[in-house]
Amino acid sequence: MPYEVRGVIARGKGEAVSLETVVVPDPGPGEAVVNVQACGVCHTDLHYREGGITDEFPFLLGHEAAGVVEAVGPGVTSVEPGDYVILNWRAVCGECRACLRGRPWYCFNTHNAAQKMTLADGTELSAALGIGAFVEKTLVAAGQCTKVDRRAEPAVAGLLGCGVMAGLGAALNTGNVTRGDSVAVIGCGGVGNAALLGASLAGAAKIIAIDVDDRKLEWARDFGATHTINSRTSDPVEAVRELTGGHGADVVIEAVGRPETYKQAFYARDLAGTVVLVGVPTPEMTLELPLLDVFGRGGSLKSSWYGDCLPTRDFPMLIDLYLQGRLNLDGFVSERIGLGDVEDAFAKMHRGDVLRSVVVL
Structure with a gap:
């Protein structure tokens, strides 16, 4: 059964975001549904809202996220329900010329979910960076999920999904x-x-x-x-x-x-x-x-x-360093907010008042 959840939507260039019902389909082959626990507010999300990346509105914003896998589709072996993961926008394909030359951090054919999440009326959503994580549950390619030590708080761990890793x-x-x-x-x-x-x-x-x-x-x-x-x-x-x-x-x-x-x-x-x-x-x-x-x-x-990162290599290592007290990831979290506070977070970010506002679900 598809999931009906709340998500942050950008409907038009420069318009204030809105909190709306999002329909998340059951995962298909190679896909996973993730319960989002936290997601950072990144400048890239603001660029999407401003039409600075594409004009494929409406967008489901958010991409710096951590959460727990809810369900996986056929053929998925890399993660399973209950795994604690950081989402990434570089799910390497393993088959392009960069991957075959042993440089997967340059992968030219990264994977996203094949299915689309939609609004309640069936309007297809464009997920920011192929993730869309200002939402209670999101659909991603299974390769976009990187397992890490669950002792790392989601509000901190999720920041490796984009800006901090970059x-x-x-x-x-x-x-x-x-x-x-x-x-x-x-x-x-x-x-x-x-x-x-x-x-x-x-x-x-x-x-x-x-x-x-x-x-x-x-x-x-x-x-x-x-x-x-x-x-x-x-x-x-x-x-x-x-x-x-x-x-x-x-x-x-x-x-x-x-x-x-x-x-x-x-x-x-x-x-x-x-x-x-x-x-x-x-x-x-x-x-x-x-x-x-x-x-x-x-x-x-x-x-x-993306910091020339390979998520499967870098995320677990950096989380381990954080848990050892050797990597100050906590310092990036300026405030914890709710899904309804994203528009205010954009304003604070624009003014330079915060390093990261983090949506906590």
């Missing part, structure tokens, strides 16, 4: 930060602070946080920043060079997604250093750099997709 992975996986490195992070929201935390976990010697908001720079110190720079009052490139003996940082992570901050990252790195772009630009943005500077400075210019 930042941690930008440092650990894409940037390959190692012991003794100098690291600069531009933009100290949820993703940027997670990158700082990843650099600290990797043993970086100097971790420099850059933002225009002193409040965010204070938060950054809680996630491992050894130095802070307010780029409204200081030239960030010169300040990073001053802190690194005139050379620039070994790894610079851009967590804003704008051409001007990317240029700062490019020139704030050491010769043969690495720039990692994890901030998401908008379609109209363009970047111009002197090609001779690109050639002459050497090193690597990388983009980080």
Whole structure:
């Protein structure tokens, strides 16, 4: 029997979200229904509401989630009812050219549920990032469920489903930060602070946080920043060079997604250093750099997709580190809210008042 549950719906561009009845079908082959216990409010959800990703309204928002598997469809062996899972939007296929080359974190054919969830009148919903988790139960591909230790509170664990994993992975996986490195992070929201935390976990010697908001720079110190720079009052490139003996940082992570901050990252790195772009630009943005500077400075210019993570590898490991007290995931949870509070959470996020509001069901 299909499930009728409450979910947060974005019906049109810029319209306030509404709490409506969602019909969730029984899981088909390769699918699972998950009882959502908590889901973080991410900027990507706001981008969906604003029509910045696609125009396939109405959307069922939410994707940074943890919960318990309720039911699985035919052929599912990776999870079973009762498993505690974090949802992910990179359910690798195992068959595309990236997977076959042993690089599944670049999978070009990730799976989502084949069936659609609907409104009560039968209108099909587009699930944010193929998940749709601002809802009491959601339908996903079974590969989007990653089992983890159930001792980790859902409000904390679910954040690995997107933003926190993106930042941690930008440092650990894409940037390959190692012991003794100098690291600069531009933009100290949820993703940027997670990158700082990843650099600290990797043993970086100097971790420099850059933002225009002193409040965010204070938060950054809680996630491992050894130095802070307010780029409204200081030239960030010169300040990073001053802190690194005139050379620039070994790894610079851009967590804003704008051409001007990317240029700062490019020139704030050491010769043969690495720039990692994890901030998401908008379609109209363009970047111009002197090609001779690109050639002459050497090193690597990388983009980080979802922190280049492999959920089956990374989620359990990071949850174990959290349970050992070595990974400050609790610091990202600014407030716990209900399903009806998502619109207010968007406003707080836009103002920069929170790192993450988390819907708890």
